Amino acid sequence: MFRSASRLKVLAAVPLLLLATACDRVVFDPAGDVARQQRDIIYISTGLMLLIIVPVMVLIVVFAWRYRRGKGGTYDPNFDHSTALELVIWSVPLLIIIVLGALTWSSTHLLDPFRPLNQVATDQEAKAQVEAPLRVQVVSMDWKWLFIYPEQGIATVNELVLPVGRQVRFDITSTNMMNTFYAPTMAGMIYAMPGMQSTLHAVLDRPVESQGYSGNYSGHGFSHMRFKLRGVDDAQFGQWVAAARGSGKALDLATYMELVKPSERVPVMHFAAVGPDLFRRILERCVEPGKPCMSEIMAHDRQAGGGHPHEMRPGAGMPQGRDSAPLHGDKPEGAIFKSPEERGSGPNVTKPANPSRAPGVTRPGDQKNRDMSAVMPMAHPSAQPAANA
Incomplete structure (x- = not known):
């Protein structure tokens, strides 16, 4: 008896241990106003849902006990409606849905990542509104993070x-694959996409040492695509910038071409100097020498089309160099751009062995184009030709 009770206690503690080991409370330990508001939305939404879940779970036990066989309850075979019961069943969930909808609508606008912060929750955040925002350019790579500080003229990897x-x-883009920039202690999850720029406004209100992640699966090295996130005071930040400038390594084109290659478990790297135009060229996908940027291509299109938007001919002003080799080597040319001789045939190509004898070949005047035997209705077996009569 005692042994059975001990086993039950152990089994009851297993879910709690799994919950304690599996949960990372970084989402519920915010270090800024954006992350704090997102945490509060989780708490409010969970509490509203529990207003339905908890009473239902309790009533299941109460009804099962009160109306068990042979114990209490009144059998009424003619019961079909209760206004009070219907009012409770429909009004309470409806009110909860209305509250959740209003919360979602307001938070969607207030926590818009493109919107600068305008809510003062602490003295630190009031100070943040006075100073000009610090600009950080974020580049998602395979499988690491590049951070460029244009005002300080430095860059880091995974820090x-x-x-x-x-x-x-934060101005966010990607070099190759779609990813998500996720710093849970500071703000939410923002997509990083090649050729596009996302924006995020955030602020840290206390010193913190945490981690950031990629929240979008992007290949083999996704699991280790993390970066260190540190919140420091102004003096420590100045010292850190000075240390980065003293590293002596510059993020020039040759270094970037090596850095952009897929790699895993990349250690923290500091660059003392970075080109002021590097982020724009990454965004417009023209880092390679001789490759035109998207803005240049559009400008050529406008010039070739006469300047009027309705007269633009896309691709007419394509400058030289657009077919230059990409960063990761030669890109295979699609079959749609190849001639029939170059494409050849394979098991997935249903090209006839002898096109000249193929039924229905599309040659003008060929009688086989009129061959409809495959779709003509067949005669009923009972309808015999007159000759056989």
């Missing part, structure tokens, strides 16, 4: 250091 109490504007 993001921010001053506490200063609003930060």
Whole structure:
């Protein structure tokens, strides 16, 4: 008896242990106003849902006990409606849905990542509104993160250091695959896409040492695509910038071409200098020498089309160099751009062995184009030809 009770206690503790080991409370330990509001939305939404779940679970036990066989309850075979019961069943969920909808609508606008912060929750955030936002350019790579500080003229890999109490504007893009920039202690999850720029405004209100992640599966090295996130005071941030400038390594084109190659478990790297135009060229996908940027291609299109938007001919002003080799080597040419001789045939190509004898070949005047035997209705077996009569 005692042994059975001990086993039951152990089994009851297993779910709690699994819950404690599996949960990372970083989402519920915010270090900024954006992350704090997102945490509060989770709490409010969970509480509203529990208003339905908890009473239902309790009533299941109460009804099962009260109306068990032979114990209490009144059998009424003619019961079919209760206004009070219907009112409770429909009104309470409807009110909860209305509250959740209003919460979702308001938070969607207030927490728009493109919107600068305008809510003052702490003294640090009030200070953040006075100072100009710190600009950080984020580039998602395979499988690492590049952070460019254009105002400080430095860059880092897999380390993001921010001053506490200063609003930060992140400009986010990707080199190759779609990813998500996710710093849960600071803000939410924002997509990083090639050829496109996302924006995020956030602020840290206390010193913190945490991690950021990629929340979108992007291949073999996705599991280790993480970066260090540190929130420091202004003095420490200045010291860190000075240390990065003293590293002596510059992020020039040759270094970037090596950095952009797929790699895993990349250690933290600092660059003392970075080209002021590097992020724009990454965004417009023209880092390679001789390859035109998207803005240049559009400008050529406008010039070739006469300048009027309705007269633009896409691709007419394509400058030289657009077919230059990409960063990861030669890109295979699609079959749609090849001639029939270059494409050849394979098991997935249903090309007839002798096109000249193929039924229905599309040659003008060929009688086989009129061959409809495959779709003509067949005669009924009972309808015999007159000759056989």
